[in-house]
Amino acid sequence: MHKFTHGDLTVDFTVLSGEVVGSDKMSETHITSTGGNGQVNSLGQPVALQINTVLVVNHEFWIKTADGIEHDIHLRGLDIPLRSGQDISLISAVSNDGKTVLHTHLQNQTSAKTYQIRDGKALNTELELSPFRWKPLLIAFVLWVGIGFVSGVLGFLVGAGYYIYQCVKGSKRKKLLITALDSFLAQLNQRVESQYHAPQPAQAQAPDQPEVQAPTQPAAVTSINVRKALSRNG
Structure with a gap:
């Protein structure tokens, strides 16, 4: 969780990073028309029929995080190229009540692009x-009425x-x-972006241990070995 602070205002931001495991897009077509049907303009001339078509893309994709959980993401009115297997990070702002999540940026680390x-x-x-602040308006009204007497x-x-x-x-405060x-x-x-491209720490490897050979055991003393030794000495 990343926190933005400005005066007494705070906004929480989240970063969801993982691998794209699915991406689907659907389109909505909205058609509107103006003119026609005997309509005339201010000069009394007929208004030609005009048809306007608006195409809205609904994008749904899934991000699989390092813990194995797949998160379903919906984007409306945006056509961002994604395919399975790409590594991405999605930055989002969260409302104070936690009910509203607004996505701000999508980083595609695989294609090195940010949207x-x-x-x-x-x-x-x-x-x-x-x-909108009602207090200044109320104070202005009180001043108007009070001095108006x-x-x-x-x-x-x-x-x-x-x-x-x-x-x-208020306008200056809003711009700031x-x-x-x-x-x-x-x-x-x-x-x-820097966290994604940061070099991974090398894993420490244990040094090779020399092989320790077990000490050779002396030959077992038997009665046959004793007789042979006595015969050589005799």
Whole structure:
């Protein structure tokens, strides 16, 4: 788990690495039409019939991690070339409640290619990291009403000025957040890539042990050997 921190905001990121063991793609075709059916434009001329076709790719593939578990991944609207046997890493952001997983990058280590699925701006929108703040609007309304009892025009100007000031601050804060997210994603991508290409530590081998020969056993002493020895001495 990798943690992104920006002020009091935190977002968790996960990296799923493994081997592709299956990849399927299906297409959806959406057809819309405009004009025709006797429609006319502002000049009274008939509008020609136009047919628009949109093709949406649904990509489903499986990643087998080192522990042998196969993870089913779905991508919609993306056509990323994958085949079985390739090593990939999928980087994803997880919402605070853990119910939403948003994929950001897919690294294909076998083909040495990286595909961006979402950037910092998309994450900020989909995870609602910069929600609309009602407090500045309420304060602006109170200023408008409060000062409006003395001068309606002055109350409106003060309230509107305060709200515009808070909107500008919020816009700057949002841009800084998106920039920080993009920087974090770039660093995380580099970290994942460097870990994959890092040299594996060599396994230590035990030195060859010299063979130890068992000591030769002396010949057994028998009665025949004793008689032979006595006959030679006699």
